[in-house]
Amino acid sequence: xxxxxxxEAQSIYILREAFNRIDRIAMLWSxxxxxxxxxxxxxxxxxxxxxxxxxxxxxxxxFPETYAFRERYAKEWNLKLIADACPPLETIDDSLPPASRxxxxxxxxxxxxxxxxxxxxxxxxxxxxxxxxxAKERVFSPRNAEGTWDFRDQPPEFWDQYxxxxxxxxxxxxxxxxxxxxxxxxxYIQREEMPLVPLYFAxxxxxxxxxxxxxxxxxxxxxxxxxxxxxxxxxxxRTEERAGRAMDHESEDAFxxxxxxxxx
Amino acid sequence: xxxxxxxxxxSPAASPMxxxxxxxxxxxxxxxxxxxxKSTLVGRLVYDTDSLPEGxxxxxxxxxxxxxxxxxxxxxxxxxxxERDQGITIDTAQIWLKTKGRDTVIIDAPxxxxxxxNMVTGASQADAALLVIDAEEGVREQSRRHGYxxxxxxxxxxxxxxxxxxxxxxxxxxxxxVEQEIRKYLGSIGVTPQLVIPVSARNGxxxxxxxxxxxxxxxxxxxxxxxxFSPTASHGDLPLRFPVQDVYKFDERxxxxxxxxxxxxxxxDTLIFSPSxxxxxxxxxxxxxxxxxxxxxxxxxAGQSVGITLxxxxxxxxxxxxxxxxxxxxxxxxxxxxxxxxxxxxxxxxGAYKVKLGTMEAPVRVQAIERVIDTTDLNTVAAPQVERxxxxxxxxxxxxxxxxxxxxxxxxxxxxxxxxKYDIAGGGIISMEGYADQRELxxxxxxxxxxxxxxxxHAERWRxxxxxxxxxxxxxxxxACKSTLAVALEKRLFEKGYHTYIxxxxxxxxxxxxxxxxxxEDRAENIRRVGEVAALFAQAGVIVITSFISPYRSDRExxxxxxxxxxxxxxxxxxxxxxxxxxxxxxxxxxxxxxxLEFTGISAPYEAPxxxxxxxxxxxxxxxxxxxxLIAYVERNFRI
Numbered sequence: 001x002x003x004x005x006x007x008e009a010q011s012i013y014i015l016r017e018a019f020n021r022i023d024r025i026a027m028l029w030s031x032x033x034x035x036x037x038x039x040x041x042x043x044x045x046x047x048x049x050x051x052x053x054x055x056x057x058x059x060x061x062x063f064p065e066t067y068a069f070r071e072r073y074a075k076e077w078n079l080k081l082i083a084d085a086c087p088p089l090e091t092i093d094d095s096l097p098p099a100s101r102x103x104x105x106x107x108x109x110x111x112x113x114x115x116x117x118x119x120x121x122x123x124x125x126x127x128x129x130x131x132x133x134x135a136k137e138r139v140f141s142p143r144n145a146e147g148t149w150d151f152r153d154q155p156p157e158f159w160d161q162y163x164x165x166x167x168x169x170x171x172x173x174x175x176x177x178x179x180x181x182x183x184x185x186x187x188y189i190q191r192e193e194m195p196l197v198p199l200y201f202a203x204x205x206x207x208x209x210x211x212x213x214x215x216x217x218x219x220x221x222x223x224x225x226x227x228x229x230x231x232x233x234x235x236x237x238r239t240e241e242r243a244g245r246a247m248d249h250e251s252e253d254a255f256x257x258x259x260x261x262x263x264x
Numbered sequence: 265x266x267x268x269x270x271x272x273x274x275s276p277a278a279s280p281m282x283x284x285x286x287x288x289x290x291x292x293x294x295x296x297x298x299x300x301x302k303s304t305l306v307g308r309l310v311y312d313t314d315s316l317p318e319g320x321x322x323x324x325x326x327x328x329x330x331x332x333x334x335x336x337x338x339x340x341x342x343x344x345x346x347e348r349d350q351g352i353t354i355d356t357a358q359i360w361l362k363t364k365g366r367d368t369v370i371i372d373a374p375x376x377x378x379x380x381x382n383m384v385t386g387a388s389q390a391d392a393a394l395l396v397i398d399a400e401e402g403v404r405e406q407s408r409r410h411g412y413x414x415x416x417x418x419x420x421x422x423x424x425x426x427x428x429x430x431x432x433x434x435x436x437x438x439x440x441x442v443e444q445e446i447r448k449y450l451g452s453i454g455v456t457p458q459l460v461i462p463v464s465a466r467n468g469x470x471x472x473x474x475x476x477x478x479x480x481x482x483x484x485x486x487x488x489x490x491x492x493f494s495p496t497a498s499h500g501d502l503p504l505r506f507p508v509q510d511v512y513k514f515d516e517r518x519x520x521x522x523x524x525x526x527x528x529x530x531x532x533d534t535l536i537f538s539p540s541x542x543x544x545x546x547x548x549x550x551x552x553x554x555x556x557x558x559x560x561x562x563x564x565x566a567g568q569s570v571g572i573t574l575x576x577x578x579x580x581x582x583x584x585x586x587x588x589x590x591x592x593x594x595x596x597x598x599x600x601x602x603x604x605x606x607x608x609x610x611x612x613x614x615g616a617y618k619v620k621l622g623t624m625e626a627p628v629r630v631q632a633i634e635r636v637i638d639t640t641d642l643n644t645v646a647a648p649q650v651e652r653x654x655x656x657x658x659x660x661x662x663x664x665x666x667x668x669x670x671x672x673x674x675x676x677x678x679x680x681x682x683x684x685k686y687d688i689a690g691g692g693i694i695s696m697e698g699y700a701d702q703r704e705l706x707x708x709x710x711x712x713x714x715x716x717x718x719x720x721x722h723a724e725r726w727r728x729x730x731x732x733x734x735x736x737x738x739x740x741x742x743x744a745c746k747s748t749l750a751v752a753l754e755k756r757l758f759e760k761g762y763h764t765y766i767x768x769x770x771x772x773x774x775x776x777x778x779x780x781x782x783x784x785e786d787r788a789e790n791i792r793r794v795g796e797v798a799a800l801f802a803q804a805g806v807i808v809i810t811s812f813i814s815p816y817r818s819d820r821e822x823x824x825x826x827x828x829x830x831x832x833x834x835x836x837x838x839x840x841x842x843x844x845x846x847x848x849x850x851x852x853x854x855x856x857x858x859x860x861l862e863f864t865g866i867s868a869p870y871e872a873p874x875x876x877x878x879x880x881x882x883x884x885x886x887x888x889x890x891x892x893x894l895i896a897y898v899e900r901n902f903r904i
Contacts, residue, residue: 001498001567003289012569013509013523020510020582045521047571048552049514128358132343135357138385152346152354156381156606156688158388158417161620161681163688181360192554238318252327253345 004188007180011038012045013160014139014176018121019051021164022172025121026082026113028264029054031066032211033196034125034177037185039077040194041176053080053117057109059102060085061213069197084113099216099246100254107262111147114171121172124264129181130241131248133259141173142166147262173264182241183234190227201225210242218244288366288495293387295414296396297406298375301427303353305396305465305486306372307337312472312487315362316340337466341372354379356386361490368490375406380413380653381606384691387414392421392493394486395446399432399462403445405640411446412639412655415453416604416693418675421493422450423459425486430464434477452642459489499526500566503591505669505677507622508537508584512571519550519571520580525622525676527588528565529572537584538667538703539595544574583624585667585677593667593677595703597818598631598871600695602657603650603682607689610649611658611682617689619660621680626666628682631871632659658692659869661817670696698868700784702818705792725805729763732902733805735798735827736894739814739873740836741865742851743843745882745890749836750811752891757807757898764807767794782862788819795823802830807902815870832901834894835876838883840865877901 001009018025027042027050029035042050056070074081086109092101113119128135138154140162155163166172177185189196199208199219206219207230220239224230242248248255255263294302307324310316320340327348328336341357342348353374361368373386387393393414397407414422424446432438439462450457461470462481469475472487484492504527512519529535529546536543549561550571564570574580585593605611611630619628635644636656650656671678671693682690726732736753738746750766757764773780777793780786791814801808814820824831843865844852855863862868873879878897880890 001565003287006289006567009523009567009569016509016521016569043554044552045569046512046552047514047517047519047550051514129360132341132357135341135359136343136355151344154355154382154385157385158691159679159681161688161691163686165618165683165686167686238316240317240319243319252330256343256345 004184004191007184007188008041008044010179011041011176014162014174015042015045015123017162017164018123018140018172018174018176019046021162022121022174024117024119025123025174026053026055026117026119027123028110028125029056029070029079029081030125030211031056031062031070031197032125033185033189033200034127034180036073036194036196037180037188038123038125038177039079040192043077050077050079052123053082055113055122056081056083057106057113058083058085059105059109059213061102061215063197063199063211063214065197065199066211069195073195082113082117084109084116087112096257097247097250097254100250100258102213102216103247103258103263104261106264107147107258110264111262114147119171121174123174123176125177126175126264127177127180127182127185131255133256134178137175137178138162139175139178140164141175142170143173143262145169147171149260149262151256151260183231186227186231186234190231200230202229208244210245212245216246218246220244289369290366290392290490290493290495291369291371291390292490292493293371293373293390293393293419294396295373295383295387295393295410296375297398297401297404297410298352298377300375300396300398300401300404300407301465302375302396303338303341303372304336305394305425305427305463305471306359306370307340308465308468308471309370309486310340310359310361311337312468313361313363313368315360352376355382358386363487363490365491373410375410377406377653380409383410384413384417384604384606387419388417390419391496392423393419394489395422395424395457396427397424397442397446399426399428399438399442402442403449407446408449409639409653411450411455412453412637413604415455416602416655416691418671418679418693420455422455422457423461423489423492424450424457425465426460426462427465429462429469429475429478430467434462434464434469434475436478436480439481458492459483461486461489498566499674499676500528502526502566502674504529504535504587505593505622505674506535506586507624507677508580508582508586509623510582511580517550517573518577519573520586521569521571522586522623523569524564524566526566526674528563529570529586530563534589535574535586536589536592537578537580537586538593539665540579540584541703542578542580543589544576544578547573547575583622585622585624592703593669593674594696594701595665595667596696596699596701597662597665598659598699598816599668600634600657600659600697600699601680601692602655602695603690603692604655605650605652605682605690607652607682607684607687609684609689610651611656611684611690612649618683619662619680620683620688621666621668622677624666625683626662626664628660628662630658631661632869634658665702668694670694696784698784698862700788700816702788704785705788705822722803722805726904729805730904731762731807732830732904733763733802734807734830734832734902735802735823736807736809736832736834736898737798737814737820737823738809738811738834738836739820739876741838741840741843741870742813742863743846743848744836744838745846745887746811746813746836748887749880749882749890749894750809752887753894753898754809756891756895760895762807762898762902763805764809765801767798767801767808767810769812772797784862788816791816791819792822795819795826798823799826799828802827807898813864813870815864815868817871817873820873832878832897833873833876834897835873835879836890837872837879837881842883
């Protein structure tokens with residue numbers, strides 16, 4: 001088994017655990033590269049089915065190419081799509097820095113969806129190598145009734161035994177890509193010949209390395225217009241993947257605050 | 265809309281998979297006592313392997329200055345505000361190094377006793393470990409405990425880093441003292457460190473480049489040491505273990521899904537599912553590919569998450585372990601384990617917990633805590649409970665038969681976690697020392713058996729004899745006077761006109777059980793046969809008296825189920841000291857001197873009955889009085 005096979009097998013194991021152990025789950029589909037890999041892995045795990053809804057937390061601020069991708073592949077991949085609108089900016093804590101406040105609309109949208117669809121588990125495509133708070137995550141990560149993350153007291157997790165017993169009112173985040181790196185994701189996309197939103201590929205000397213909302217996500221300078229070129233670029237780059245995400249950099253603890261409150 | 269979507273043009277044939285996909289990934293955990301410099305070492309390692317992202321150095325510098333501190337490498341991994349403000353690692357984190365030849369993941373683990381659960385979480389994912397020890401402070405409590413836990417977690421590749429050498433003036437003598445101490449400790453738990461390296465992580469001495477301050481050290485630097493480790497091999501060469509994770513029926517296929525923990529399987533193989541012991545052949549190995557063009561695989565191996573269909577629709581459920589028939593797992597409801605305990609509440613004898621082993625879950629009770637091990641000095645004590653962060657050897661009993669393996673031979677299916685209420689509160693590795701595999705005892709080999717109905721009802725036989733038939737099953741330690749009581753009881757019952765007969769240990773081993781030895785399996789089979797023969801005597805209307813130590817509850821329960829309601833368990837009780845003082849056959853003496861191994865009460869367990877029909881205490885009462893009690897019991901219970 002090569003490295004991609006190992007990563008794939010581990011993620012499939014996690015997805016199957018989540019599906020078996022938790023009643024009422026949904027998968028977050030941000031339409032970015034990682035969540036596409038997650039949908040793809042689900043089809044492998046469940047032999048062509050995606051047996052739970054996929055959820056796009058829609059701020060109305062996605063790029064047109066992103067919406068086009070959603071319409072096409074929700075149909076082609078036979079997904080049960082939930083795409084409710086996130087609450088407006090005015091309802092969000094105004095003590096947050098501006099970009100974080102925009103991002104926090106997704107947290108609020110998620111909280112609404114958890115309640116509306118009575119979800120006990122949310123599958124999210126975060127990875128440890130993206131951000132140092134995410135590096136501390138568990139594969140099965142509990143959230144309390146308010147959706148907040150008690151990152152100072154996380155359950156032990158070892159030998160692929162995940163904590164799935166909880167008192168009522170708890171809900172779980174499941175992170176099947178936690179052990180993947182950005183390069184792993186691109187290698188896998190290459191191997192599996194997966195489709196992607198075209199914004200990842202360079203046009204006029206720019207491309208998006210990390211895809212988010214208009215106004216708080218910025219492209220990087222790049223000439224990489226194919227998957228091969230992107231992989232070559234990433235092998236030598238020294239910048240961080242989320243350098244183009246404004247909300248990560250507004251203050252030292254901006255991302256910790258976002259995540260503690262339930263952001264992905 | 266379609267033009268907005270890029271469909272990739274590459275195909276595996278046109279562009280061969282670049283090297284990365286085949287590059288090894290090595291996962292290394294950094295462990296050790298609090299404040300011995302683990303996070304600093306990680307930060308420095310990232311820097312010295314040139315793996316630091318752009319701007320990170322500057323942002324760490326800014327964070328340090330904001331707190332009025334000198335440059336703090338630990339801030340790279342200690343992402344929480346609380347960690348940075350208190351200068352302590354709370355939870356484990358991971359970071360990727362760009363090393364030549366292979367990729368390396370560094371797992372930072374907290375050293376504070378409070379956060380041992382987080383250390384275990386981090387360390388359990390590693391292929392190898394660096395144990396960091398402060399040169400000035402030397403080997404401390406968590407240095408030892410972490411070393412011990414690495415061993416329990418199955419991590420065999422360990423190197424020691426003696427850090428902060430600058431604080432001891434780079435003294436070779438001090439280094440040797442610390443090296444001797446840690447080598448001695450690790451050696452005593454069976455761990456041999458591959459290297460012991462003197463470093464100053466903060467200053468970079470012997471991290472990426474050789475230190476000019478310690479010319480006396482000529483071994484590898486820490487970065488070089490990483491190349492001495494290798495990724496954990498998959499368990500493809502071990503017997504097949506395929507725990508069932510789920511059974512899917514999304515379409516006409518009934519797919520049994522799971523991950524192969526060890527060995528391999530192929531289409532056409534006959535699988536046996538334990539503990540239900542049903543078998544069937546593999547019809548297909550299922551797969552999904554986007555265009556359904558790829559042919560289904562014919563074989564799959566350890567590490568793969570697969571789905572199979574069977575040629576027969578047998579009932580299979582999550583938690584069953586599939587294997588090949590010739591190398592099936594152990595079946596038992598009692599097993600021994602070495603556990604580490606992380607629970608808020610102590611682990612207690614008699615306590616009810618849930619065990620998760622692979623995909624199986626089973627309620628268990630703690631039958632015994634045999635010893636609690638102090639990881640600081642490896643002394644053991646007898647204790648009624650295991651406190652948080654302690655290690656112990658315990659015996660667990662499940663309510664039903666479960667399938668498992670010994671850790672030593674099958675690491676993946678020989679380990680489990682213990683759940684206390686909602687929490688994962690401990691982990692353990694299994695040993696069956698002294699306990700039998702019960703697979704052979706419960707598997708019915710012959711089929712097409714029809715019971716012959718007797719033409720004579722029980723009641724008719726009893727009326728002719730003037731009493732009921734049944735089994736008087738005496739259990740107790742060697743020297744508890746079972747045989748003495750049995751003989752006296754039989755004689756008095758005979759004189760009173762009862763139809764009675766004794767089955768005695770030594771006698772049956774001359775004939776019926778002449779082919780059995782004294783292994784745990786043979787002992788269990790010995791008792792199984794006695795139980796079956798006793799049940800036949802009882803059906804014939806006789807009061808059969810058996811006199812066997814029969815130390816295991818599971819064996820006695822089997823005898824009870826053979827005889828049904830006519831089974832009477834009599835605990836012939838006497839404390840170990842009394843039995844040993846009597847020592848009628850001189851066996852205790854031999855056991856104490858090591859001439860007899862696995863002697864009940866000395867070096868093998870005696871599981872006292874929980875709810876015997878009758879207890880007679882031969883240490884408290886003379887034999888005659890005990891026999892009187894027994895006679896009264898028989899007269900009361902065998903009356904028609």
